[in-house]
Amino acid sequence: MSVSLATVFKPYTDEVFKAESKTALCTNTDFDWTGAHTVKVYKVTTATMNNYGRNVDENAETVPVSRYGALLDLAATTEELTLAKDRSFIFNVDKLDTDETASNVEAASALARQLRNVIIPEIDTYTIGKIAAGAPADNKKQAVLTVDNIYEKILDASQILDDAEVPDTERVLLMSAGAYALLKQSTALDNCDVGADVRMNGVVGYLDGAAVVKVPANRLPANCGFIMTHPACTVAPVKLEDYNIHVDTPLSSGSVVTGRVCYDAFVLDNKKNGIVVHTDAAAGS
Numbered sequence: 148m149s150v151s152l153a154t155v156f157k158p159y160t161d162e163v164f165k166a167e168s169k170t171a172l173c174t175n176t177d178f179d180w181t182g183a184h185t186v187k188v189y190k191v192t193t194a195t196m197n198n199y200g201r202n203v204d205e206n207a208e209t210v211p212v213s214r215y216g217a218l219l220d221l222a223a224t225t226e227e228l229t230l231a232k233d234r235s236f237i238f239n240v241d242k243l244d245t246d247e248t249a250s251n252v253e254a255a256s257a258l259a260r261q262l263r264n265v266i267i268p269e270i271d272t273y274t275i276g277k278i279a280a281g282a283p284a285d286n287k288k289q290a291v292l293t294v295d296n297i298y299e300k301i302l303d304a305s306q307i308l309d310d311a312e313v314p315d316t317e318r319v320l321l322m323s324a325g326a327y328a329l330l331k332q333s334t335a336l337d338n339c340d341v342g343a344d345v346r347m348n349g350v351v352g353y354l355d356g357a358a359v360v361k362v363p364a365n366r367l368p369a370n371c372g373f374i375m376t377h378p379a380c381t382v383a384p385v386k387l388e389d390y391n392i393h394v395d396t397p398l399s400s401g402s403v404v405t406g407r408v409c410y411d412a413f414v415l416d417n418k419k420n421g422i423v424v425h426t427d428a429a430a431g432s
Contacts, residue, residue: 168267169362170274172350173319173376174383174412178228181386185229190417192222230386230411232273236261241401254392254402262390266408272366274383274412275321278376279368281414282422291429292372297329304375304423305355311420313377318357326372326427327351327361372427380418385410 178186197216212218238261244252286307292300301320308318322330350358357375367374387409392402414422 167263168271169321169360169366170271170383172317172358172360173278173321173374173378174274174381175378176382176384178382178384180230180384185227187225187227188415190224190226194219194221226413226416228382228411228413230384230409232411233407233409234266234269235405235407236265237403237405239399239401239403241399243400245401254394254404258390258392258404258406261404261406266406268363268366270385270408270410271362273410274381275362275366275374276368277412278381278414278422279371279374279424281381281419282374282424283419286420286423287426288423289426289428292326292329292425292427293429294329294332297326297372298333300425301330301373301375302355304373304425305357307423308375308377308421313421314379315356317379318375318377320354320357320359321362321367321374321376322359323364323367323372323427324361325364327359330354368424368426370426370428372425374425375423377418377421379415380421381412381414383410383412 178188180186195216200211200214200216203211203214238257240252240254240257245254288300288304290296290300304320305318309315351361352359385408387407389408390404390406392404394402396403
């Protein structure tokens with residue numbers, strides 16, 4: 148005789164693992180796009196240093212207009228930063244679906260899931276891609292990363308920033324999980340100031356003064372081992388974040404959830420030398 152076994156649905160949703168944003172520390176929001184879609188930033192040149200013209204008399208071949216050197220105007224050009232990403236989504240949560248799934252299908256939690264699983268990863272991936280693309284050619288390095296050389300390559304990147312006079316404070320080291328695993332195995336790690344107790348904002352430690360942030364590989368450019376940068380290099384505005392739950396509209400019996408986010412990321416031309424990108428050659432082989 149066959150027996151019909153009971154099936155029970157528990158009030159639990161098997162959520163997908165998703166990391167929070169990884170770009171808050173390595174970008175800034177210094178400019179205000181309120182009331183505008185484009186911001187222009189001035190770049191002003193500086194003057195050269197001269198030898199002061201002392202003791203000029205009537206016997207001099209030429210009498211300069213100024214004892215300080217040639218009197219020239221400073222040049223001023225502009226960078227134009229226009230927002231390019233205007234993204235949106237819409238979905239429906241049916242009333243019966245909410246009722247018959249013990250509220251596991253519910254508008255507010257679905258919106259939170261959309262933010263966590265879709266929007267944050269998209270903005271992170273785009274922003275990190277713009278940071279990497281904005282690095283000058285000489286700052287884009289490639290080598291096979293190993294346990295023996297990972298620490299040396301990071302110090303090389305730090306030296307590049309030092310030579311470019313990038314501030315020592317607030318530097319950020321974005322690392323793939325693979326590169327970070329190599330670093331953890333490196334004996335040279337004992338000589339740096341990594342603190343295992345630092346976990347806020349995704350920071351897993353400090354290395355040569357830079358906050359180390361471990362980033363999922365799918366948010367990094369292909370085969371990227373690590374990126375060292377400073378938040379002053381990249382402006383990452385999110386001009387509009389508009390998320391709504393519309394209940395009992397003529398469109399459906401339930402809740403229509405809509406969202407729109409307008410964002411972008413810009414590497415400033417005078418600060419691009421503060422970015423070093425290191426590609427792991429082994430990852431692409």
